[in-house]
Amino acid sequence: MVDFSLWDIFRNLLLALRWTVALSLIAFVGGGFMGLLLLLARLSQSKVLQIFVKAYVQVFQGTPLLMQLFLAYFGMALIGIETSAWLAASVALTLYTSAFLAEIWRGCVEAIPKGQWEASQSLALSFSEQLRYVILPQAFKIAIPPTVGFLVQVIKGTALASVIGFVELTKAGTMITNATFKPFLVYSCVAILYFALCFPVSYFAKHLERKVKRGHA
Amino acid sequence: MRIELDFISVLAEWPMLVKGVAWTIGLTSISTVVGLALGIALAWSRVHGKLALRAFAGSYVETIRNTPFIVQLFFVYFGLPALGLRLSPEMASVIAMVINLSAYATEIIRAGIEATPKGQIEAGMSLALQPHQIFTHVVLPPALKKVWPALVSQIIIVMLGSSVCGQISTEELSHAANLIQSRNFRAFESFIIATLTYLTLAMALRRLLNWAGPRYLFGR
Numbered sequence: 001m002v003d004f005s006l007w008d009i010f011r012n013l014l015l016a017l018r019w020t021v022a023l024s025l026i027a028f029v030g031g032g033f034m035g036l037l038l039l040l041a042r043l044s045q046s047k048v049l050q051i052f053v054k055a056y057v058q059v060f061q062g063t064p065l066l067m068q069l070f071l072a073y074f075g076m077a078l079i080g081i082e083t084s085a086w087l088a089a090s091v092a093l094t095l096y097t098s099a100f101l102a103e104i105w106r107g108c109v110e111a112i113p114k115g116q117w118e119a120s121q122s123l124a125l126s127f128s129e130q131l132r133y134v135i136l137p138q139a140f141k142i143a144i145p146p147t148v149g150f151l152v153q154v155i156k157g158t159a160l161a162s163v164i165g166f167v168e169l170t171k172a173g174t175m176i177t178n179a180t181f182k183p184f185l186v187y188s189c190v191a192i193l194y195f196a197l198c199f200p201v202s203y204f205a206k207h208l209e210r211k212v213k214r215g216h217a
Numbered sequence: 218m219r220i221e222l223d224f225i226s227v228l229a230e231w232p233m234l235v236k237g238v239a240w241t242i243g244l245t246s247i248s249t250v251v252g253l254a255l256g257i258a259l260a261w262s263r264v265h266g267k268l269a270l271r272a273f274a275g276s277y278v279e280t281i282r283n284t285p286f287i288v289q290l291f292f293v294y295f296g297l298p299a300l301g302l303r304l305s306p307e308m309a310s311v312i313a314m315v316i317n318l319s320a321y322a323t324e325i326i327r328a329g330i331e332a333t334p335k336g337q338i339e340a341g342m343s344l345a346l347q348p349h350q351i352f353t354h355v356v357l358p359p360a361l362k363k364v365w366p367a368l369v370s371q372i373i374i375v376m377l378g379s380s381v382c383g384q385i386s387t388e389e390l391s392h393a394a395n396l397i398q399s400r401n402f403r404a405f406e407s408f409i410i411a412t413l414t415y416l417t418l419a420m421a422l423r424r425l426l427n428w429a430g431p432r433y434l435f436g437r
Contacts, residue, residue, distance in 0.1 A: 062373075062419040064380035066391060067412040074404040078220055152283065159285035163384060170288055177295065184299035187292040191284045198283035 004180045013189055016172030017197070023158045023168060026090050028151055031097025038102035043109060043131065053102065060099030066160050068092045073164045089161035097154055104150060108143040109135060142212055149205035152198045159194070169193060227407045230397045237393030238414060244307075244389060245376040245422070248314035252375070253368070255315060256322025261352060263327050274323065281320030286378050289313050294385045310382035310389075318375045325367045329360030358435040365435070369426045373419050380415065390414060 038056065041049040060068065072092035076083045112135055120134040162171035173190035177183045228234075262274040281289065293316075294309035304312070333356050341351040361368075383392030394411035398404040 059416065062377075062416045063412045064377040064391065064415055066380045067394075067408055067415060070408045071405065071412060074408060078405050156285040159287045160381065162287070163381075170285065170291075173288070174291070182299070183291075183295035184297070187288060187296045191280075191288050191292060194284045194288060195280060199279065202279075202283060 004176065004182075006185070009176055009180065009182075009186055010189055012176055013169060013172055013186075013193055016167060016169050017193055019166070020155065020158050020168040020197070023089060023093065023161060023166070024151070024155045027093035027097045027154050027158070030090070030094035031101055031154070032147075034094060034098035035101030035105065038098055039105045039109070040131075042102060042106055045127070057099045057103050060096055061103070065092070065096055065157050066163060068096055069160055069164050085161065085164050085166035088164055089158070089166045093154065093157060093161070096157065097150075100150055100153070101147065104146050105139065105143050108139040108146070111142060112138050141215075145205050145209035145212055148208060149202060152202045152205070155198055155201070156194070222406055223403055224406050224410065226401045227397055227403050227410050230400070233393045233397060234390070234410070234414070237388060237390035237411075238418070240307075240387065240389040240392075241376070241379055241418065244310055244314060244379050244382065244387070245372070247311050248318055248375060248379075249372050251311075252315045252318030253322055255319035256326055257357065259319060259323040260326035260330055263323060264330050265348075265352070278320045278323050281316060282324070286313065286317050287381050287384065289317060290381060290385060306382070306385045306387040309385060310379065310387045313382075314375055314379060317378065318371065321371045321374075322368060325364045325371060326360060329362075329364035330356055332363060333360060361435045362431070365427075365430045369423055369430070372426060373422055376422055377415060377419060 038053050042053040044050070069089060069092045072095075073083055073085070073088040076088060076091070081087075116134055116138065117130060120130040125133065158168055159170040161168060162174065165171070167175070169190055173186050177186045180186065259274045259277065262270045263278075266274065290309065290313040293313045294304060294306065297304060297309075337355055337359075338351060341355040346354065379389055380391035382389055383395060386392065390411055394407045398407040401407075
């Protein structure tokens with residue numbers, strides 16, 4: 001048996017932490033981009049697109065992320081794409097994030113008073129101009145706090161990628177446990193690292209929320 | 218390229234799926250009841266408790282909300298035996314789910330409690346109600362009513378999260394799907410069926426809770 005000092009455990013977990021961060025960023029950026037497209041489809045006049053986005057959101061919010069990861073992993077193999085844990089985890093988490101962000105942002109757009117739409121319409125702005133110059137800039141402001149808050153969910157969601165063999169923080173914790181037989185210590189360290197990553201983000205989100213609220217009062 | 222899907226050989230294992238669904242429902246029911254009760258207690262502590270209790274409830278909530286469920290589950294199942302507390306997978310799953318739900322429920326219920334108009338509490342006091350009576354009869358029911366939609370969503374998230382409990386060999390739905398695919402190698406099909414079952418469960422649970430909440434928890 002290899003002897004692991006506390007520092008060895010912590011150092012190895014820290015090394016794995018960067019993959020948690022990388023996967024979170026991929027999912028958040030990719031999901032944000034896709035979420036924006038979904039939002040536009042949801043706001044468009046086309047009934048078909050609206051129903052599609054509604055169903056998309058319902059499916060991703062109504063099923064476990066773990067199942068989505070499994071389906072991405074085995075589904076891509078089925079259609080002949082060579083799957084790696086990286087690819088499957090990125091795809092699943094991106095789709096998952098996009099559904100939630102689209103729904104969060106739709107709520108923000110709906111919070112914009114109807115008069116704003118009507119006013120911009122009466123100025124003969126086209127639909128895309130209404131969005132671009134009137135609605136989205138206002139929705140953007142109130143969308144930032146919940147979006148930052150959701151980043152915490154994404155970071156925590158990446159922990160599930162360990163199940164399909166993606167070596168991030170949780171998987172590294174399991175592997176080190178198997179080498180050291182010190183589950184209590186190792187999982188405590190894992191939890192502390194997640195907390196160190198997530199707490200500042202959720203605190204920042206709360207701070208932003210208060211700021212937006214003050215702005216309205 | 219042809220893709221052959223074979224759902225029949227998965228559905229042929231239906232007794233395992235039914236058992237899995239039963240476990241998922243069982244785990245969710247227990248942790249909902251206990252988790253909500255604990256959440257109410259913690260929300261009370263955060264608003265009315267002494268300083269030490271408030272601080273404890275606050276740090277509990279932040280710790281749980283800022284770590285992933287799977288780590289909490291592993292900590293309970295693999296970590297606690299090191300302290301001499303050996304748990305069955307099912308027991309560990311319930312404990313982890315209760316801990317998880319109660320932390321989120323605390324924050325949600327607290328928001329409801331803090332939104333109580335002051336006049337209501339003063340009215341309760343002028344009727345000579347004890348503080349605990351004011352809390353259970355005046356503050357809590359409308360608070361729960363106000364935040365019920367958020368609580369329902371959180372309970373559904375916990376139900377979906379229970380799929381992770383299969384990782385410590387609790388025999389819930391995702392574990393059943395995993396077992397089936399290890400027998401007949403129909404991985405994609407068996408996870409599709411499990412996923413659709415979860416979707417159905419989530420929609421049914423939302424309906425059930427929206428119906429049951431006003432009826433049994435906080436009156437209409």
